[in-house]
Every structure is written in C-alpha cells, then in structure tokens.
Amino acid sequence: MVEEMKDMPDFEIHRDQVVTGMVVKIEDKQALIDIGYKTEAILPISEVSSLHLDDIRGVLNVGDELQVKVKKITDEEVVVSKREIDALKAWEQVEEKYKSGEIFEVVVKDIVKGGLVVDIGVRGFIPASLVERHYVEDFSDYIGRSIEVKVVELDQEKNRVILSHKAVVEGELNAKKKETLENLEVGQVLEGTVQRLTDFGAFVDIGGVDGLVHISEMAHHRVERPSDIVTEGQKVEVKVLGVDRDTEKVKLSIKETQPGPWQQMEGKIEAGDIVKGRVRRLVQFGAFIELAPQVEGLLHISQIANRHIGSPSEVLEEGQEIEAKVLEVRLDEHKISLSTRVLEEEEGSSEDYSDYTNQSEGFSVADLTEDDSDKKE
Numbered sequence: 001m002v003e004e005m006k007d008m009p010d011f012e013i014h015r016d017q018v019v020t021g022m023v024v025k026i027e028d029k030q031a032l033i034d035i036g037y038k039t040e041a042i043l044p045i046s047e048v049s050s051l052h053l054d055d056i057r058g059v060l061n062v063g064d065e066l067q068v069k070v071k072k073i074t075d076e077e078v079v080v081s082k083r084e085i086d087a088l089k090a091w092e093q094v095e096e097k098y099k100s101g102e103i104f105e106v107v108v109k110d111i112v113k114g115g116l117v118v119d120i121g122v123r124g125f126i127p128a129s130l131v132e133r134h135y136v137e138d139f140s141d142y143i144g145r146s147i148e149v150k151v152v153e154l155d156q157e158k159n160r161v162i163l164s165h166k167a168v169v170e171g172e173l174n175a176k177k178k179e180t181l182e183n184l185e186v187g188q189v190l191e192g193t194v195q196r197l198t199d200f201g202a203f204v205d206i207g208g209v210d211g212l213v214h215i216s217e218m219a220h221h222r223v224e225r226p227s228d229i230v231t232e233g234q235k236v237e238v239k240v241l242g243v244d245r246d247t248e249k250v251k252l253s254i255k256e257t258q259p260g261p262w263q264q265m266e267g268k269i270e271a272g273d274i275v276k277g278r279v280r281r282l283v284q285f286g287a288f289i290e291l292a293p294q295v296e297g298l299l300h301i302s303q304i305a306n307r308h309i310g311s312p313s314e315v316l317e318e319g320q321e322i323e324a325k326v327l328e329v330r331l332d333e334h335k336i337s338l339s340t341r342v343l344e345e346e347e348g349s350s351e352d353y354s355d356y357t358n359q360s361e362g363f364s365v366a367d368l369t370e371d372d373s374d375k376k377e
Contacts (some may be wrong), residue, residue: 009322013037013078015070018085025065031060033068034337043068048083076163091156096185098200103168106149108142113338115205116142118149122161130164133173135243139306176208181245185207188240189257194233197226201282204238204252213238216235218254220261261294262334269336273326274343279316287312289324289338306341 013019013035021035023043031048033041045056053059060066068080081203097104106124110117116126116139126149128136150171153162184206192204192211201218203210213236218229230236242251269275269291275290277297286300304315316322325346 004080007088013073015068015073017070018067019070020065020165021080023060023062023066026060026062028055031056033080035068035080039076039078041068041070041078041080043080043082047071047079047083049119049158050083050087050121051117051119083317086121094120094122094124094151094161095154095156098154101150103148103150103171106163107144108145108147111143113152115139118163120161122159124149124161124163126163126165130162131168133166134242154327173208177248181209181243181248181250184240184243184250186232186240187240190238190240191235192238192252193235194230196232197230199226202226202230204236206238206250206252209248209250210239211240211252213252213254217241217252217256220255220258220295262331264296265292265331269326270329271326274323275326276321276323279318279320279322279337282312282316284311284319287316289322291336295336297324297326297338299338299340303327303337303339303341306344 015026019035021033021041023031024034024040025032029045031043033043035041043060045053045180048056048059067085068082069084070078071081071084072079096102106120108116108126109119115128116131118124128139131139131142131154147165148168149163149165151161152164152167153160163261187321192205193204195203195205195210197203199215201214204213215223215226218226223229235255237257238252238254239256240250241253242249244250249282275291275297277291280288280290280296284301286298286302286304288296289299290296299312299316301312304312309315310357322340323343324340325343326336326371327339328335328337330336346368
C-alpha cells in the first residue's frame with residue numbers, strides 16, 4: 001500500500017485522513033511512519049495508545065504496518081495518530097459489548113487513585129468499589145492480572161468507559177444461588193461456611209445462599225453470644241429447617257446436626273441407679289430434678305418421702321442437691337422417674353448392717369455426660 005502511494009505522482013493527504021503506513025524508525029518519544037508521502041509522518045508517543053506510555057519500544061516495532069489518522073500537516077511535517085484509529089474501532093466493539101452484556105477479559109495496566117486502568121483500545125476504568133464484592137485495601141497485586149469484566153457505563157463524548165469485575169462475580173453468585181435454592185429441601189444436612197455473626201445468630205453460606213442459624217438453633221444449651229459457638233470463616237454442618245424461595249430466606253440449624261442431651265444419656269443411666277441432681281423447680285405434683293444440662297427427671301410427690309406430704313416444698317427447695325433412685329428410664333420420650341422415698345426406705349432397712357456392707361454412693365449424670373464415662377463412683 002505504501003509503495004502504491006509513492007508511485008502516485010499527485011499523492012495528496014489532508015487532515016483527518018486515514019492512511020496506512022509502516023514503522024521505519026523508533027525513537028524515545030516518537031516513531032517515524034512511512035505513509036508514502038514526501039516526508040515521513042511523526043507518530044508521537046502520546047498518540048500511540050489511550051494509556052500513558054513511558055517508552056514506545058515494546059508497543060511498536062520497525063516493520064509494523066498500521067493505520068493512522070492525519071492530525072497535522074505542514075510543509076515541514078506530518079503528525080499522525082494511531083490512538084484515534086484504535087479508539088474508533090474500540091468504541092464500536094465496546095458499545096456492542098455494553099448492549100449485549102458480554103463478559104470479557106482485560107489486563108490491568110495501571111493503578112490510579114480510586115481504581116484500576118485497563119486498555120481495551122480506549123481507556124477503561126474499574127472503580128475500586130466495582131473490583132470485588134469485598135473491600136480491597138491494596139491493589140498492587142492486580143497489576144498485570146487478567147480479570148473478567150463487563151461494561152456498566154458508557155459515554156463516548158466524555159471518553160468514559162466504566163467496567164466492573166464485581167458485577168461478573170455477583171452474576172456468577174446469583175446463578176449459583178438460584179441453583180442452590182432450587183435444590184434445597186427441608187431436612188437436608190449440608191456443610192457451610194460462617195459468613196458473619198449478629199446478635200441474633202449467624203449467617204452461613206451453603207453454596208451462594210446465606211442461611212440464618214438463629215441463636216436458639218446453635219446448641220442444645222442456652223447460648224449468650226453466637227461468637228461463643230462459631231467464628232467467621234468456620235466450616236459447620238447445618239440442617240435445613242425451612243426454605244422460602246420467593247424471599248430467598250433459608251432457616252438453618254447447627255443444633256439439629258448434633259446429638260441432643262437426651263441422646264447423650266444413652267447407656268449412661270438405667271433403672272436402679274442412684275444419681276445426684278439439683279432441684280430445678282417445684283410443682284404441685286412433685287419436683288423436676290436436673291440430672292445433666294437440659295435433662296430433668298421427675299420426682300413425683302408420692303416418691304419424695306415415706307410419709308404423707310401436702311406439698312413438695314415441705315421437704316425440698318429449688319437449688320437443693322439431692323440423691324435419688326432411678327425407677328424408670330424412657331429416653332425416647334424424654335422421661336426419667338426418680339424416688340427419694342425408696343432410697344430412704346432402703347437405707348433404713350440396712351442401717352443395722354451399715355458397718356458391714358459397702359453402700360453404693362450416688363453419681364452425677366452430668367459428670368458422665370461430660371467425661372463420657374459409664375463408671376459409677
């Protein structure tokens with residue numbers, strides 16, 4: 001093309017004309033382009049790219065053929081621009097990507113105040129708030145990194161192209177969230193990651209969906225603060241209690257994945273055992289005795305004393321430590337029947353032989369559940 005121009009006897013050029021040329025020389029701040037004119041055209045470093053360049057070398061090489069636009073023409077010199085040609089082509093492509101919502105890769109070229117700069121034929125800017133979903137304190141690791149983006153704002157008159165990597169990430173998460181919600185079922189047990197803690201519970205990521213573990217569902221015992229049970233970033237096993245796909249709300253439980261206090265009693269208490277406990281509360285028909293955390297046995301009023309009493313408070317008071325004999329155990333129904341009367345009668349009948357017989361002392365069920373021991377003291 002350049003040779004054809006040279007062969008034209010009356011070859012003329014004018015401002016804003018687009019011509020094809022070849023790089024014949026590269027200097028520090030400019031390149032010389034043979035466009036077939038009587039003098040070689042000057043391509044200043046500022047007209048090579050939409051980005052700031054310190055050196056043309058590495059961007060252009062001698063022998064490269066390229067299209068340029070005539071910016072200035074005098075008898076002494078011709079100044080051309082590659083940047084404007086690239087920009088025209090790039091704007092067409094960027095506008096198409098913007099309309100279609102296309103996701104494409106860019107390479108981070110520079111870090112400026114407020115965000116990242118990329119070259120997509122025109123200068124593209126990724127604001128700091130649109131880089132990631134989380135706050136990024138230092139962007140130095142992003143230089144030279146390839147990231148996926150989409151165009152979120154476009155204004156050719158102001159030469160403004162705003163890109164977002166965050167929108168790509170959120171789009172992927174939303175797709176994953178939709179899939180997860182569709183497949184969730186009440187009763188499922190899943191592994192999740194604790195995302196954040198609140199006064200009323202913890203939000204756990206179970207695959208793009210943050211489900212709530214209410215503080216009442218964190219453990220079988222009373223929990224004062226969620227941070228006493230879990231920490232942010234911790235992997236936990238949760239059970240799905242409820243799913244509302246319209247509001248995208250999911251109720252989860254950690255407690256339901258763990259053995260309950262009554263399940264932990266299996267094999268640790270049976271009829272005939274003598275146990276220690278604390279009077280938790282008095283009622284008209286007897287007293288509830290705490291044998292282990294959240295495990296209470298019933299001491300019926302008829303089993304409190306070997307004499308008639310009108311009220312359990314005649315013999316017992318809340319908070320009192322007592323020993324009782326286990327009459328019946330039905331763990332599946334959360335029922336344990338106790339008696340202090342039988343224990344008194346047994347002790348009375350063996351008083352005369354106390355010096356000769358080893359008595360079986362009562363044991364604390366709470367100690368057994370903590371130590372996981374079946375031994376009686």
